[in-house]
Amino acid sequence: MVNITIDNQKISVPSRTTIMEAAAKLGTPIPKLCYLKDINEIAACRVCVVEIEGKDRLVTSCNNVVTEGMVIYTNSPKVRIARRQTVQLILSQHDCKCATCVRSGNCTLQQVANDLNLIDLPFKERFEDTPWDKTFPLIRDSRKCIKCMRCIQICDKIQGLNIWDVTSTGSRTTINVNGNKKINEVSCSLCGQCITHCPVGALRERDDTEDVWSAIADKKKVVVAQVAPAVRAAWGEALGLSREEATIGKIMDALKKIGVDYVFDTSFSADLTIMEEGNEFLQRFTKGELKLRPMFTSCCPGWIRFIKSQYPHLVPQLSTAKSPQQMFGAVMKTYFAQSIGVAPEDIYTVSVMPCVAKKGERNMELFYGEYAGHDIDTVLTTRELTRMIRAAHIDPKSLKDRECDPLMKEWSGAGVIFGATGGVMEAALRSAHYLVTGRNPDPDAFKIVRSPSFETGVVEAEVQIGDATIRAAVVSGLGNVRKLLEAIEHGEVHYDFVEVMACPGGCVGGGGQPIHDGEELAHTRGANLYFLDKNAKIRFSHENQDVMKLYNDFLEKPLSHKSHMLLHTDHTK
Ligand code: HC0
Ligand code: SF4
DSSP states (O other), rough: EEEEEEEEEEEEEEEEEEOHHHHHTTTTOOSSSOOOOTTTSSSSSOTTEEEETSSSSSEEESOOOOOOEEEESSHHHHHHHHHHHHHHHEEEEEEOGGGOOTTTOOOOOHHHHTTTOOSSSSOOOOOOSSSOOOSEEEEEEEEGOOOOOOOHHIIIIOOOOOEEEESSOOOOEEEGGGGGGOOGTTTTTOHHHHHHOOSSSSEEEEEOOOHHHHHHHTTTTTEEEEEEEGGTGGGGGGGGTTTTTHHHHHHHHHHHHHHOOOOEEHHHHHHHHHHHHHHHHHHHHHHHHHHGGGOOOOOOOOHHHHHHHHOOGGGGGGGBOOHHHHHHHHHHHIIHHEEEEEEEEGEEEEESSSSSHHHHHHEEEEESSEEEESSSSSEHHHHHHHHOOOOOOOOTTOOOOOHHHHHHHHOHHHGGGGGGGTTHHHHHHHHHHHHSSOOOOOOOTTTSSSSSSOOOOOEEEEEEEEEEEEEEEEEEEEHHHHHHHHHHHTSOOOOEEEEEEEEETTGGGGGTSOOOOOOOOHHHHHHHHHHHHTOOOOGGGGGEEEHHHIIIIIOOOOOOHHHHHHHHHHOOO
16 A cells, blocks of 8 residues: 555555545545546646645646655645646637537536636637538537547547547647548447547537427427437436436426327337347247358447448348337337327337437338338437426426336336346347247346446357257447457357447447546446346336237237338348
């Protein structure tokens, strides 16, 4: 242990502890703009400087470790002067129009500047030096970039995609798409991890809330919404609700108050996905179509974009099942539309997702006899949902639990855990066991595929279903995905079924979730979903009675012609 003094308080910490970590242990979070543990420790912003007794020069606390007897001051006059100068310089190159910035109120630069009492500064008009296609789901505003490099590092080190890079030199140094290309010319997966790790408003999703407001105001449109599994685990974070208070039922209430006509839970169509994808897997598995092993899940559009650009030859191994988002949209515009006597073109489908890539996935077309538009009309992120709740002046504390609307009301715990890495695999194995043996397993029989830490990235397991041994793997985070695909390609590992999610920890860590200055919350949110599953009335997708009714009354059976028309796609096209 190393004995040090920070702001006149003594503390012992393990050797190799950084000054920033030691101060945090004393309840003194040192301000920072660029630091991300293990990802960005380059001290680029210099906001985290501290004074060390006996040293003339201030040192950065994020990348300097404590030494025995060190006496540290985190907020001395010298430190405050240096920090103010640094932040003033950053502000002089930043577009400071906070009132019209999507990150206002949740911006690290705004907070640091305020904490340093930097008010009433003159600021210059900034012009966009990198014009951007604002119709693209991911938007970069060069005027707000503070060159902290977080986006470069998260994309490179965690997602392994290198979409961003430093361009130009000197005072013109900035970040742009690698090779100065346009964003739609590179292989961006749209995972949105750069957005959730940006400390300011330089990266954001395309805002689609106005389209939804317009649809709500349009008397001809029947607005039908679905809410993804992972949204329930995070939406309350931005509205001051505890995890216990922030239930899915209150989201349904909020949507109704906003003016949505019918509300549903994507966990319903996650159950439907299991019926289709589970049967598809068993068919491929038992037919021994070795060329198509492993079968990869297909519900994460970040992953679909990744495989199509990085490993196109593996695309035929994707499940043909559409994602739960798309399946629900297709069913809303057909089965549900018929049940309420409305033409498909008058149904306006909205999905609330923890995801930016889903905004791209919605472009998938719907064919119902003939071309019938899109399964989904608009995708909102969790952040956009919370903005709509605010815009509607709804007091979050006033919300009550409200059930989903009839016909597609039921959901299982298996559908809820889709939102966490391993959840799709576990849900599929639960139902595969039933389909093969005719008996339900213990609902927790396959919990081996859950990620113990949400950080490992890969979980592998051999599971017994009847007489068959299924070699399963679960992976999240595209950097981990690349490593796993390389191992598969080199014949180092052999699997039958692989679940892939682009975002670390799965959708709970999605790029559309509330932002906490780079803090990773996938683990806490995922644990919440497993808690909800444990306490769910139904824990098997095949026991969802509304899904069974959908088959009986409309689709006939899993993998039927109608199911293929509405619920499957050809990823090779
Ligand atoms: Fe997910 Fe989904 S679980 S991708 O992560 O499969 O976005 O939450 O909605 O579609 O259900 C996201 C989350 C979904 C879909 C589901 C899947
Ligand atoms: Fe979207 Fe989930 Fe995939 Fe992330 S893991 S890209 S949030 S679907």
